[in-house]
Amino acid sequence: MEKTTIKSREELIYALCEAAEIEHGLTCVYLFAAFSMKNMLDEGIDEIQQDKIRNWKSVITRVARQEMEHLGLVCNMLNAIGGPLHFNRPNFPQSKDYYQTAVDMALSKFSLNTMASFMAFEKPDITPFDNYGLNLGQIVPTPIVIHNGHTVQELYEAILNGFIYLDGKIELFIGDKAAQVNDDDITVGFGNKEFGITMVKVTNLDTAKAAIKEIIEQGEGVILKGDAVDDDNKELTKLYEDFDVQMNTLNVPVIAENNWPDAVVQVITISKKIKVLLERSLPYIRQYPKNQAVINQALSVIIPSVGELEKIGQEKYSPDKAEKANELRAAINNAALNDAEGAILYEIVVEKECHYLKFWDLYQGLKNELSKNPHFEPSRNVADNPMLRRHEDTMNSKNVNIVEYEYTRNVLELFNAGYETMVDILIIFFANDGITADERTLFMNTAFFPFMTMFIRPVGEILTMLPIAPDKEKPMNALRAGGSFEYYINTALMPRTKKEWVYLGERLQELAVLSKALQVPAEDLRKYLPESGYRFLQEQMKFLYTNVNRIWENFSLGMNLKK
Amino acid sequence: MSTKISTTKNYLLEFKGWAQGRIPTDPDPSNDPRGVSGYTFALPGEPDLDRIIYFQQKDGVIQRSHCPVVAVYVSGGYEFVTQGQGGDVEFVNKTPIVDGHPLYKAKVDLLDNATFDSRNSTLIYNGFGIVNPYTLSIEGKELSVSRRFYADSKNEQDNLENYNINTLTPYMMNTVVPNSLEAILGTDVLDRTAFRNERLKLLQKDLAVLREQEIKHPNDKPVLVQIAALEKRIAELKMNDPVNRRTNQIGTQVLINYPLNATTAWVNNKKIMPPAQWPTMLWMGGWDADALGFSVNGFVQIILDE
Numbered sequence: 041m042e043k044t045t046i047k048s049r050e051e052l053i054y055a056l057c058e059a060a061e062i063e064h065g066l067t068c069v070y071l072f073a074a075f076s077m078k079n080m081l082d083e084g085i086d087e088i089q090q091d092k093i094r095n096w097k098s099v100i101t102r103v104a105r106q107e108m109e110h111l112g113l114v115c116n117m118l119n120a121i122g123g124p125l126h127f128n129r130p131n132f133p134q135s136k137d138y139y140q141t142a143v144d145m146a147l148s149k150f151s152l153n154t155m156a157s158f159m160a161f162e163k164p165d166i167t168p169f170d171n172y173g174l175n176l177g178q179i180v181p182t183p184i185v186i187h188n189g190h191t192v193q194e195l196y197e198a199i200l201n202g203f204i205y206l207d208g209k210i211e212l213f214i215g216d217k218a219a220q221v222n223d224d225d226i227t228v229g230f231g232n233k234e235f236g237i238t239m240v241k242v243t244n245l246d247t248a249k250a251a252i253k254e255i256i257e258q259g260e261g262v263i264l265k266g267d268a269v270d271d272d273n274k275e276l277t278k279l280y281e282d283f284d285v286q287m288n289t290l291n292v293p294v295i296a297e298n299n300w301p302d303a304v305v306q307v308i309t310i311s312k313k314i315k316v317l318l319e320r321s322l323p324y325i326r327q328y329p330k331n332q333a334v335i336n337q338a339l340s341v342i343i344p345s346v347g348e349l350e351k352i353g354q355e356k357y358s359p360d361k362a363e364k365a366n367e368l369r370a371a372i373n374n375a376a377l378n379d380a381e382g383a384i385l386y387e388i389v390v391e392k393e394c395h396y397l398k399f400w401d402l403y404q405g406l407k408n409e410l411s412k413n414p415h416f417e418p419s420r421n422v423a424d425n426p427m428l429r430r431h432e433d434t435m436n437s438k439n440v441n442i443v444e445y446e447y448t449r450n451v452l453e454l455f456n457a458g459y460e461t462m463v464d465i466l467i468i469f470f471a472n473d474g475i476t477a478d479e480r481t482l483f484m485n486t487a488f489f490p491f492m493t494m495f496i497r498p499v500g501e502i503l504t505m506l507p508i509a510p511d512k513e514k515p516m517n518a519l520r521a522g523g524s525f526e527y528y529i530n531t532a533l534m535p536r537t538k539k540e541w542v543y544l545g546e547r548l549q550e551l552a553v554l555s556k557a558l559q560v561p562a563e564d565l566r567k568y569l570p571e572s573g574y575r576f577l578q579e580q581m582k583f584l585y586t587n588v589n590r591i592w593e594n595f596s597l598g599m600n601l602k603k
Numbered sequence: 604m605s606t607k608i609s610t611t612k613n614y615l616l617e618f619k620g621w622a623q624g625r626i627p628t629d630p631d632p633s634n635d636p637r638g639v640s641g642y643t644f645a646l647p648g649e650p651d652l653d654r655i656i657y658f659q660q661k662d663g664v665i666q667r668s669h670c671p672v673v674a675v676y677v678s679g680g681y682e683f684v685t686q687g688q689g690g691d692v693e694f695v696n697k698t699p700i701v702d703g704h705p706l707y708k709a710k711v712d713l714l715d716n717a718t719f720d721s722r723n724s725t726l727i728y729n730g731f732g733i734v735n736p737y738t739l740s741i742e743g744k745e746l747s748v749s750r751r752f753y754a755d756s757k758n759e760q761d762n763l764e765n766y767n768i769n770t771l772t773p774y775m776m777n778t779v780v781p782n783s784l785e786a787i788l789g790t791d792v793l794d795r796t797a798f799r800n801e802r803l804k805l806l807q808k809d810l811a812v813l814r815e816q817e818i819k820h821p822n823d824k825p826v827l828v829q830i831a832a833l834e835k836r837i838a839e840l841k842m843n844d845p846v847n848r849r850t851n852q853i854g855t856q857v858l859i860n861y862p863l864n865a866t867t868a869w870v871n872n873k874k875i876m877p878p879a880q881w882p883t884m885l886w887m888g889g890w891d892a893d894a895l896g897f898s899v900n901g902f903v904q905i906i907l908d909e
Contacts, residue, residue, distance in 0.1 A: 079637055086824075087647040088831045094637050094644070095835075101640045105630070235630065490723040493630050576636075583634055586764055590725040594768050 046202025049210060053123035055199050056114055058139065060126040062192055063111040065145050066161060068132070068525040070104040073158075075500040075523060076149035076422040082570045084417065092409065093418045096150070096402050101497075103395045106258050109237040112221060113251040115470040117199075120215040120242040125470055127463050127531050130433040132524065133425045133440065142191070146439065147522060149422040149504075152410070155403040156378045162396040164260035164389050165193045166277060193260045200252045207245040217243050219472045226484060261385075261394025273388050276324035280384050283317045286310050287381070290373055295365045297357050304353035307369050311346045314372070315339060318380050324387065331383035334404065338383075341375035378403055420504045426521040428452050431528075441508055441519070447562040448506040448521045454554050455499045456526045458588075461547040462491045463531050468540070471533050479541075482598040486591060494587045495551075499523065502580055507568050515567040545601040548592035552585070559585040610686050610909040611878055616700065616741060618711040619789075619900045620675030622887065623657040623664055624719050626895070628848075629729065633722045642839065642849050642892050646832035648825075654718040656734060658899065659710055667836070669805045670894035677709040677741065680902065684909060709743030711899075727768060731776045735763055737861045739883060739903055748905055750868035750881055752861035759865060775861070783856035783888060790889030790898040795853040796843050802893055803840040806833055836893055849892045856888035863903065870907065879906045 046052050077097045078085050085093065115125050130138065133146030142160040206212045220241035240251045256262055290310050295303045318335050325332045345368045352361050352368075382400030389397065409416050423441040427434070428449060434440060443449050465487040472480060500523035511518035534540045559581045566574050595601070627633060628641030636651035638644035645652050649665050657664045658675040666672065682704070683697040700706050713734070721732040740749035754774040755761050763771065780786070792798045810833045816826050843850050863881035867874050885901025 087828050090637070091647040091831050091835060094639055098639050105640075485724050485728075489629065489729050490725045493632050493723045494725060498632050579634075587722060587725045589764075590722070590768070594725065597767055597769055 045205055046198060047205055049121060049123075049206065049212070052121060052199065052202040052206060053118065055195065055202060056118050056121075056123060057126040059192075059195055059199060060111055060114045060118070061129040062139060062141075062145075062195070063107050063114060064127065064129045065132075065134075066192075067104050067107040067111065068523075069145060069147060070100050070107060070158065071496070071500060072147040072522050072525075073150045073154050073419075074100040074104065075497070076419040076504045076520075078418060078420055080570075080572060080576065082572050083420070089409070089416065089418070092405070096405065096418070099398050099402060100150070103398060105235060105237055106395070109239065110255045110259070112239055112470065113242070113255060116220050116240065116242040117248060117251055118215075119219045119470070120213050120248065122214045125467055125533060127467055129527070131427075131431040131526055133434065133437050135437070147425045147524065149419040149424075149522070150406075151419065152378075152403060152406055155399050155406065156374070158399040159378065159382070159396055159403065161192060162259050162394070162399060163191050163193075164262045164385060164394070164396055165191050165197075166262060166280065166385075166388060191260070193256055193262060196252050196256055200249065203245055203248045203252075213242075213244055216473070217241075219470075221470055221472070225480075226488065257391045257394065259395045261389035261391035261396060273324065276321060276384065277388055279317050279321050279324070280388060283314060283321070283376075283381070283384070286313050286317065287373075287376060290314070290369065290376075295362050295369065297359075297362065300357040300362065301353045304349055304365050307365070307372075308346055308349050308353065311342060311349070311369075311372050314376050315342050315346065318342070318376070321380075321384055325383060326387070328383070328386050331386055334383040335380045338375035338380035342372050345369075345372050379407075420520050421517065422504050422522045423508050423519040425524070426452070426503075426508050427524050428456065428526060431526065443521050444509040445507045445521075447558070447565065448503065448508065450554070450558055451499065451503055451506060452521060452524060454551065454558065455496075455503060455523050456528070457547070457554070458491070458495050458499065458551050459523070459525055460527065460531065461544065461551065462487055462496065464534070464544060464547070465491070467531065467533050473533075479599070482595065485598075486595055490587060490591055495584070495591070496523070498580060498584060502577065502584075505569060505573060505577060506565070511568075516569075518568055541599040542601060545592070545596050545599065548588075548595055552589045552592045555581075555585040555588040609688050609878070610684060612907045612909045613681075613683050613685055614700075614706065614746070614905040615680045615683070615902060616677045616706065616709075616711075616905065617679040617902045618675055618741075618885075619678045619898070620658065620711070621671040621673055621896055622675055622899045623673045623894070623896045624654070625652045625663075625665065626654050626719060627652050628892075629723065633720050642842075643895060644835060644839075646835055648828045648832055653716075654720055656713050656717045656719050658712045665895070667894055668809060669802055670891065671896060673896065675711040675899050677706050677711060677743070680706075682706070705745040706741070706743040709741050709746075712740045712742070714738040714740050714749060725768075726763065727771055727776055731779060732857075733763070733771065733775045733777075734859055734861070735775075737859075739863060741903070741905070746871065748868060748870050750863040750877070751865040752863050752883075753865060756864040756866075778858040778860075780856040780858065781851075782854045783886075786856035786886065786888030786898070787854050789886075789900050790853070792853050792889055795850045796845055798853065799840050799843045799850055799893070803837060803843075806837050806840065809833060810837065840893055852890045852892070854888075855890060856886050858884070858886050859901075860884050875907070877906055878908050881905055 046055055074097050077093050079090065079094065081087065081090060118125060133144055136142060136144050138145065143157040148154045220243065222239045222241045226239060238254060240247060240254060242248050242251050290307065293299060293303055318339055322332055322335055325335065349365060349368050352365050355361060382397065386397060406418065424439050426441045426443050428443055430440060443452055465483050468475065469480060469483040469487060503521045503523050506521050507515065507518040508521045509518070534543065561577050561581055565577065569577065625645065626643060627635040627638045628643045631639055631641040636645065638652060653663055655663055657673050660673055664673050677700065680700040681697050682700060684695040686693045686695060715736050715738055717734050717736055719732045719734050721727050721729050723729055727733050736751060738749055738751040741747065753759050753761050754766060754771060787793060810830065813826055813830050813833065816823065817830060820826060839849060845851060861883065863883055866876060868877050881904055883901065883903040885899055887897045887899055889898040891897065
């Protein structure tokens with residue numbers, strides 16, 4: 041399909057809205073994984089593992105904060121061109137077809153597979169400016185037309201191209217400059233650069249570029265303007281480009297009776313090319329020589345797997361052989377994609393602190409721990425996509441786990457209601473339209489600290505201790521829930537009247553009332569948790585109530601609402 | 604008409620020393636047990652963070668290597684009697700508290716597991732934490748006293764949950780002074796980056812020794828736990844940019860000005876009703892994120908009926 045560029049304000053708004061959805065969704069997905077991680081010694085981990093898990097969790101929460109920053113920067117870009125703030129997103133899980141990304145947008149606990157999917161979202165595209173297509177000349181753009189498996193980086197490159205194309209052709213920057221948010225507007229935490237976040241006001245093309253640069257560098261580690269790679273790595277970059285092409289073809293089609301043995305032969309051919317490219321890459325792994333071992337280890341998986349495929353391919357088709365062949369291909373893919381590729385990209389990408397490499401490091405760290413102790417389990421037994429209910433946009437989604445345990449359902453209801461309320465407050469904060477400076481400060485002092493830190497995180501973590509369904513047989517082994525970030529209705533900017541504050545006050549009061557009712561955990565939960573876990577739960581729920589109550593009280597006082 | 608002359612026995616006690624507060628830091632929840640996203644942590648082998656302010660050695664104090672030892676004590680002041688009221692006060696028998704005085708080096712403590720907390724802006728505005736409960740005790744050879752501060756002196760059963768942020772702010776919000784010269788001079792840390800670098804070098808030496816032990820005994824769990832703890836401290840100390848909170852906040856001073864206003868006080872294990880509030884002021888500064896400790900410097904005026 042011919043690739044086209046963004047050529048109207050409407051298309052630019054459309055693409056920015058998609059970027060906002062993805063950033064928002066990734067924030068939730070990353071936080072879900074972080075919240076699933078163990079932190080108590082009686083969860084089957086020792087002191088050293090506890091520390092490792094804590095450090096890994098710190099990395100994921102930092103990346104999640106930066107995704108929130110990216111969402112804020114997209115808000116600034118939308119504001120700048122007169123677009124609506126877009127905090128909507130579909131419920132989880134969504135298949136990869138939804139955004140035509142490489143992997144599904146789904147909630148899953150911290151694991152090797154989860155880290156691999158995070159890497160896929162943040163994967164750098166080192167070729168300069170891959171255009172992101174929207175069909176030309178349409179009044180209402182069709183859903184994103186782009187090659188499958190696109191990365192977030194490609195979307196931003198398209199947005200940048202759109203800004204460049206439109207600037208000067210139309211009066212692009214028509215937004216209210218006062219609505220722009222920068223570090224000075226978010227005094228809680230943002231002044232501390234070690235939080236890893238910086239907000240850029242967007243008022244012209246240069247600042248739009250700066251905002252996108254911030255997002256891309258943090259996420260994928262690639263510098264824009266085509267100088268994506270270090271000149272010293274030209275040879276390696278060339279090899280990587282060939283490697284990337286081969287990897288894009290390795291996984292199609294599924295090996296089955298109708299393509300036997302041609303598909304096997306195709307996999308063998310591609311895998312051999314991958315092997316050669318990796319071997320040729322080895323001498324160029326110079327900045328991080330330890331990563332040569334990672335590539336060698338990948339080769340130690342790829343080479344025998346190819347050997348086995350060669351034997352199988354000569355045999356007659358059987359379902360078992362096809363299954364085995366698909367397994368071998370998956371092993372080759374994993375070794376090449378999740379191990380070797382990161383080792384090469386470590387040399388190539390400019391920003392070594394980027395999300396992709398952070399996730400690759402976590403993947404390698406966890407893999408290393410598992411090689412020492414295959415029984416090591418860093419996360420709680422959390423179900424994928426634990427939901428209160430199916431929603432209109434997830435009616436046909438696979439792998440949804442409906443929460444049935446009553447106390448857990450109530451805590452999850454509290455979590456989702458709090459999440460929605462927080463988003464409502466964030467919309468008003470970022471819109472900054474018709475509110476006083478004091479009101480804006482109050483919204484900031486409600487949404488960031490304490491709502492994110494004293495509500496979303498603790499409740500999200502508590503949920504990963506709670507059973508998803510009653511289990512009379514083995515309650516200690518029961519699957520656990522997690523913060524599902526469900527939307528029941530579309531969120532939007534409400535009319536800017538005093539009534540809105542009353543509504544938000546009511547929502548916060550409801551949260552206080554519900555958390556009060558939940559402050560004494562169900563006695564039955566003692567069967568599902570070790571003694572220290574139950575005690576921790578008791579303390580947390582009591583503490584939660586006092587804090588939610590104060591959040592409501594502080595908001596009501598600030599807005600002069602009747603209590 | 605005769606005016607009753609008020610006579611009081613006074614101790615103006617200056618105190619100083621090193622305290623500990625194992626406190627999670629932003630953006631972690633204020634009760635995070637181990638520390639995740641902030642810059643303070645419970646290390647491998649250490650118990651969970653408890654937020655308690657320790658002025659004296661007791662259960663809960665965790666001594667890390669190459670860090671000061673917790674102890675706050677009377678360092679000077681005066682013992683005297685006052686006669687008169689208002690602007691007509693006469694100071695009598697003013698005696699300096701120096702080496703040899705029964706109160707010199709007396710232990711100064713915060714009782715009842717006092718914590719330092721803002722609860723991420725739910726209790727009070729973030730960064731201006733409250734010390735609660737605030738019960739100061741002085742334990743000398745011949746005199747031991749303790750008395751508490753209440754936000755609402757008319758309600759001595761007060762529970763902070765009964766007070767909203769607006770009510771607490773005028774009574775309990777502290778003053779925070781960044782880059783305080785007093786804190787820098789008081790803690791003797793003139794170069795914060797060098798101070799952390801010096802600690803870093805000491806820990807790196809310790810780590811090298813432990814690594815040798817690890818080679819000899821690769822499965823020695825206590826050694827491995829110590830290594831993990833040292834590695835975490837080293838990694839944190841390497842973050843030593845002057846604007847980084849870890850380094851910068853060594854120069855921050857928190858001023859706490861809660862008068863000891865409870866109706867009653869304890870003097871030598873007897874409950875008494877002092878004739879007046881006991882003024883007190885202290886500052887905490889030189890926050891050492893690696894030690895989870897800080898300097899304390901202050902005074903209290905104990906006023907008793909003669």
